[in-house]
Amino acid sequence: MSHKGLLAVLLSVILVAPAFGETHVIAGAGTSTQVVQLFFTHFAQLPQAQGQEFIVPDISVKHGGGVKSTESNLFGRTGRPLSSEERQQGKEEILLAKAPIAFCVGSATGVRALSVKQLEKVFTGQVANWKDIGGRDAQIVVIGRERTESVLSELLQELPFFERAKFNIVFDNDNQVIEFMKSPAGQYAITFGARSSLEAAELKTIDLTGEVQPGVRLGLVYDKKNSDQPLVRAAVGYAHSEGWRKQLAAAGLQPV
Template sequence: MKKILTLVLTCVLAFSLAGCGGSKDSSNAGSGDLSGKISLDGSTSMEKFVTALGESFKEKNPNVTVESQFTGSSAGISSVLSGKADIGDSSRALTDEEKSQGLEENIVAIDGIAVAVNKDNTVKNVTKEQLTKIYTGEITNWKELGGKDEKIVVIGREAASGTRVAFEELLEVKDKCKYAQELDNTGAVVAKCASIEGAIGYVSLDAVDKSINTLQLDGVDCTVKNIKAGKYGLQRPFVMATKGKIEKQSKLVQALFDYIDSDEGQAIIKKVGLISAK
């Protein structure tokens, strides 16, 4: 009888420990317990950051799917308002009208808008006034800026682009620009400036690569350091808009914003050439 009682107690104790062990593993799994889907839509200028963020977040949370589309800032904002996306990526500040519809402007990073030109362009600097005159059609030849006798090909983004909205607002040229071509994504602007000798365009700083040159603005280079110091004149926020405050969002969306605020998330912002908004 004594042997049977001992055996029963041993089994009960083993079962209890196994149960406690399972419970402990589950509670300590942390973010690994997350599962489901987060949908983002919006700015093509934010593609590099959003893609890197999604990939890193999924590595930490393998049961989470991060679906990202890059259809332009205004389209992303519309997707959030209609409930088609959890987060709207906007490379411009939200308008008062958008905020009045319940959108929350969550600024996650600061970006500089670089002035892109062809590698063979000999002009190195423009003033804000000269840049304004280029885009309004008052300056049409690079020789007027000390460059080659060559027509300036003014490249811009489509009307719904957050980059275009920010650029035109900063230069105060809204509805005044004389574009030769209006392109639907950042990569296309870079490609055009790389292939057309007289081209000029505007792109997110993190999209700048070795295929193009960038102009100084009023003698100041478009760099992270100069943007942080407030010296460079063309900069704008990167917004991840939600319908309502972050704390009112799903557990998954809240977790993504927590990840952005973490050391790992901030490292991603820095890695893609952006500036933390913290």
């Protein structure tokens, strides 16, 4: 090989290889924070990721913020699969896990479990008092999220009656929901979220009886122009590996 040819090869390697000691911030949906933290904890130990630092902030900038963050960061984190519009923007995804969706109730409802049919009646306003489904004599307060929120987006697909849901209050983020559910005003409320997030906040989740067990698909987003970047290729490979499947099983999560 000529000196010019060798130089061209070396330059191409330098241009695509991640810089040693580089820091990567992975921002985005709050729903996927714990899954993405788990992923990068183990991904960082791979030879392909040596010398790289991965920071997954606890704070949420939502799914849309995660997509937008790839304008300056290599990865963002998602709270649902990418939409066709997001793909048209040149974005690609790495689905990491399917996390169980759970429903939680306020501390004074007296309810421990609901069937899918009872859940439908509660969220569509057919039942307005907890006593009608085995709970206390108190008005039901239904807490929801904006339609584009990741968990609600998945519920709209898996439990179609959510198209007819009637929310008494709609919050903008997980922290607002958690604070309300823990307050006196939330003692007779019901809401939904990723089970891991609700349990981490020590909220009272209920059993959902029946065959339907909804889940939210969580992952990473990156810009298509970075598809050949070594770290992106390595992340795609690890997400499909047996090692990652074992980590998911240990964490009580399902592969996608």
